[in-house]
Amino acid sequence: MDRNGVSGPIGVVGLGTIGQRWAATFAHHGYAVSCYDPDPARWEAFQAILPDLSADLEKLAPATAARGAIRFSSDLGEAMAGVGFVQESGPERLELKQELLAAIERHVGEAVVIASSSSALLVSEMQAKCARPERIVLAHPFNPVHLMPLVEIVGGRDTAPEVVERTRAFYEALGKKPAVLRKEVTGHLALRLMGAMWREAIFLVESGVASAEDVDRAFCYGPGPKWTLQGSFISNHLNAEGIESFLTKYGKTYQDIWDDLGDATLDAPTIDRVSGEVRTAIGPRTDSELRDARDAGLVELLRVMTQRAAL
Template sequence: MRDVRTIGVVGLGLIGARWAAVFAHAGLDVVAQDADRARWDAFEASCGELFAEIEALAPAKCPRGRITFTARLEDGFQAVDFVQENAPETLDLKRQLLRDIEGAVAADVVIASSSSALLVSDMQADCTRPERVVLGHPFNPAHLMPLVEIVGGQKTAPWAVEQARQVYEACGKKPVVLSREITGHIALRLMGAMWREAFYLIRSGVATAADIDRAFCYGPGPKWTLQGSFVSNHLGAGGIEEFLMKYGPTYEAIWSTLGDAELDPETRAAVIRQTGDIVGGRSEEELRVQRDAGLIAILKAQAENGAL
């Protein structure tokens, strides 16, 4: 595997810009590519804030890496050791872009896609070296959230998955490696399952969006943040074996009555209205600042006291 010192970041949108800051904060040089120069200008305007937030969460252990810009892959990507691609979730676009990236980098450079929904096997189908294409899916906001989901496609080599894991761990991330591909990976599937039930509870008139979110935020949320669901329940009844004996029937009864959710017009209208009630006129920028400040404090506590 390569000694990774320079990262190629393809696309400087919401995710790509934050990846660039993460890699540079970890001391790696970054070549950032985007056909739209305005995105580089926007990144330069926001990078001070991004670096300040990362620094508040995890003070740098080494000098910051250099970030340079190029509008074309063929200008500057010959020297990169790892690529993080961040294009929109369109399969045809991803396939062509991966081919273009292949033509600009060395033959053993791993290419990781930030895709949240597409399968690697589909994205790598047209590549000449598909064995080095992997998924490296971050969680938003990508410069603060530790999770990165890694999985290879049908033609991905194990060494490429391991290279990606090492790169993300070196940047302070908490990677998880899937044994096989599945739509939505891990975290989005867990979120999707919970949100399906939340929509069902709204649709069936059991509770409002505000009370559903409050129930999670002040119920399992804090404990699961620190220890996950399995360890948290392990502490709930003298060990996980005893917990399953005591409360297994209760969960089976709940599972048997979980509802199906539909995004019909009535449900959409209820969710939009009730989310508006929670927001209460606060701007998206106000909510983002509040969220990120809280995330830094929560993630610090998680790093100090978490079980995982």
């Protein structure tokens, strides 16, 4: 079957937290999925959580096709036989990624795109040992993968531009929200934005300006809802008579803030202070309770975003 330019099952390499949720997502959208992991216990763990992942996906976007079959092998060649697209989600170590991507290449057709879920490594470095580096591309998801729409896509030095476009179209057809980078940068897009915000958040806690709970509350109930629906640029466009007016009126204010932003070093005292503040904010709630509440809330929030988001 040829769907969205993909002929054959989707190959999922690595069945950790990311790979498991990719596999559930592909199957939910009707693709056959062929999984590989050197540890068969990962397959057993995946089978245990698959009903819950599938239930989440069904609540978010009811299936329009029969759920695809999912198979597994701890032999890479067997798992990759006949696949039409590969989602690689192995450990985040450059040498391992280089060897793994080169090994995947030996077991798939010449036209098969190999997309890596890497969160920080550069494609140009990962594709260095590949025979066909032009079909290696980054497709970095956001956690939890089966619910969050973002997929960051970027090619490396040797990636063919048409591969980037094919990859974008593939994820968009899955209902994801791809963001294509025009060039490689450490951490891609979202992690850099988060990193900038979180550095200041840690500084504000470490310097005694506010508690971790109040810093989170300020974001959740301040820019958070508007930025969720419209992003920072469009949101600020609406905060004045257009973006030009906003930048003119409030440019000095933001420049003063930027000039005063703090720095944060994750040394032992800072880690102890921030960890203690976070534990206080969490209180008696368990991680399982927090995770279940997050995922249930994400389903409802993403439903609204589907109807109302500007992007």
